[in-house]
Amino acid sequence: MEKIKCECGHVNPEGTVLCEACGKPVEGNQHIDGNDKRKLLNMRYDGSARRSQTYNKSIIDKTWNFFSSVKVGVWLIVLALTASAIGTIFPQEQYIPADATQDPSIYYEAQYGILGQIYYQLGFHNLYGSWWYMLLIAFIGMSLVISSIDRFVPLYKTLKMQKPRRHDTFLKRQRLFSETEHVSSDEKKKLVSGLKKQRYKVWEDNGHVLAEKGRFSRWGPYVNHLGLIIVLIAALMRMTSFMYMDEYVWVREGEQTVIPGTDKEYYIENKDFILETYDKDDERFKNAIEKQGNVAKNYQTNAVIYKEQGDDVAGADPDLKKVTEDSIRMNEPLEFDGYTLYQSGYQQNEFKRMSFKIHKTDDPEEASLGSFSIDLTDPKETYQLDNGFQVGVTQYYPDYELQEEEPASKTPYPRNPAFVFTIHPPGNEEPETSFVGIGKNIDATGENDYKLGIEDFETRYASGLSVKRDYTLPLFIIGAVIFMIGVSQGMYWQHRRIWLHPKGEGILVAGHTNKNWFGLRQDIERMIADTNVNMVQDQQETE
Incomplete structure (x- = not known):
């Protein structure tokens, strides 16, 4: 590495524009800042030798010079902002409605047409978790680090050793x-x-x-960079499941289920769901109630959180210990062990149990020949009646709808249950098939001797909860505070x-x-x- 000796006797690193000791412009350096005697001196970095303006031989030099460029950093930020803006055109995959059963590749095309299909195929549906977006953020971080070191270190050395003469x-x-x-x-x-x-x-x-x-005001931009680097690190860490989690779970009244994202370590029990609506005589909401019916004033889940104890044994019920019991209301989440549960939605009148009776097709009184009850969350394949009848559940559609003239279930939740039953009468009579749902009772052949009818049903509320954990928030706050300190440092001094x-x-x-x-x-x-x-x-x- 070539050294440059000034007439004052000080030996300067290669690339120095102004002598570090006396400030005299170095003759014959590769920059014009100091050698044009008609111009004022460029004092931006006190003429110190910057690596990016000195070496350009090895691949390391070229990489360093590329990321130390302010223009490159600006373009990387512009690309990231443009990609982020495109990512807001349609909802990200994680924000697809929780009750949507379609695969994302089908959902985007079905909801938004050809633009949605292109959006999905280009990977914008999962933008913030995509490899190329993470690489772009990493490049911005590299640009901030390298450009800061490239300028900070030589400037610090120059200012530290400046002399009165x-x-x-x-x-x-x-x-x-x-x-x-x-x-x-x-x-x-x-x-x-x-x-x-x-x-x-x-x-x-x-x-x-x-x-x-x-002098400390000169370090304001580098403090800014430090704050931004911390924010970028937090953004990258947010992509890991340990540091950040955002899940959704439906819990029905009286049901106990695993809290997703907790590796089956935590369970939640919905002891009761409460829905409060505004009075129809309330003048503030009278028009809204007339247009759409009841307006929710509050909805809450009275929940119990359990933690599994000991090892998980296959086939055995988990050993659960109560962690906490509280209400989860709108804007009043429940926090425990780093997790936060938010009341995000609810489903009214979800069917829990349905009872059916068998009667003669031509009986105007529809006298019951026997009845059975189905638990809609766990239906059996067959039901044996005391009078010898046997009913088989051939098909079950929890949320029935017709899709291209074919029966299908819109969601896996029993909101509009429909069944294809096979009735086996006692004796050697031929089995008969019927389609039964809400307001539907279809005899495919038109020759059935027996008919199934809904006798009774039981409904319940389903509570929709968002499960979140965010350990990156303190880093975001620290980075933002450091950034604002740098802004103040460089702005007011x-x-x-x-x-x-x-x-x-x-x-x-x-x-x-x-x-x-x-x-x-x-x-x-x-x-x-x-x-x-x-x-x-x-x-x-x-x-």
Whole structure:
């Protein structure tokens, strides 16, 4: 690695624009920032040697240079934002209605047509979990890390080792500069005293003075980057099931079921579901009630949470220990062991049990020849009656609908149950087939001697609960707080530097700041008050 030796004797790393010791532009460097004597010095990184502008030989150099580019970082962010915007056109797969039974490939085409099909085939239905989106986020993180290191490390070293004694060229090519031919020693002391009164940190070297304040504001962008990197890490961790989980479960009154996403470790029991509606005489909701019926005021699940104890033994009932018992209401979730249960929906009048009776087809009184009851959550294949009849459940459609003239079940939940029964009369009579549902009783042959009819039914509520766990939220908050600290750090403070350089009986005054030049000029005015030192001129305005 080639070193560059300045006339002051300091050896600078390859790629240095301004000597780290005296600030004199390095002759013959590969940049034009310091060698064009007609221009002011580019002080953005104090002329320090940046790796991305120095090496471009190996694949590592080329990769480093690619990700250190601000333009590349901006384009990566634009691509991520564009992809995220497209991902909001249609709902993500995880937000498909919980009662939708269609495969996502069918659902998007059925709901949104050809655009939905294209949306699914391009992978936008699961955008935030797709490999290419995660790779894009990782590239943004790499860009932030590499661009920050590429600029922060050399700038930190340069600012840490800056000296009061600077080359004349360095001072004369600052934006704020003045030269005074005759200045007394008392006036020079008064200048230093004026800087200290304004809370500048002052270094002196044989009459040469460097006054500085607000250096920490230079690190604001890098603090921003740190906050964004933490947010990106949290976003990537959100893709892991341990750090983030979002599931949905239906729990019926009196039912106990596994809480999804907990590896069968936790169970929930729905002891009771309560639905409260607004009074139809309530003037606030009178119009809404007239249009759509009852309006929910509150719906809640009185639930018990259990945790399985010991090892899971196949075929044996789990050994459960009660964790907590509470109500889950709208906007009042239940929290336990890092999980949160939200009341997200409910289903009214879901059938629990149905009773059927057998009677003669031609009997106008429909006198019962026997009856049986079916548990709709777990129907048996056959039902044996005491009078010798046997009824077989050939087909069961929990939520019956016709799809292309074929019977099907819209959902796996008993909301509109329908059956294909086979009746085996006592003796050697031929079995008969009937189709029975709500408002439906069809004899396929028209020659059946026996008929099945609904005798009674029992309904219940089904409670829809969202199950969530999010360990990444603290990281998002920490990252956001750090980001805002960086914004404040770089927005409300400025890095100001003033150099005093004795020259014969006179003095050179130069000043630089990363922003708010008017404020720096005011500081210099206060410093030179009651002295014969000339006020600095803005050389950018006089060019």
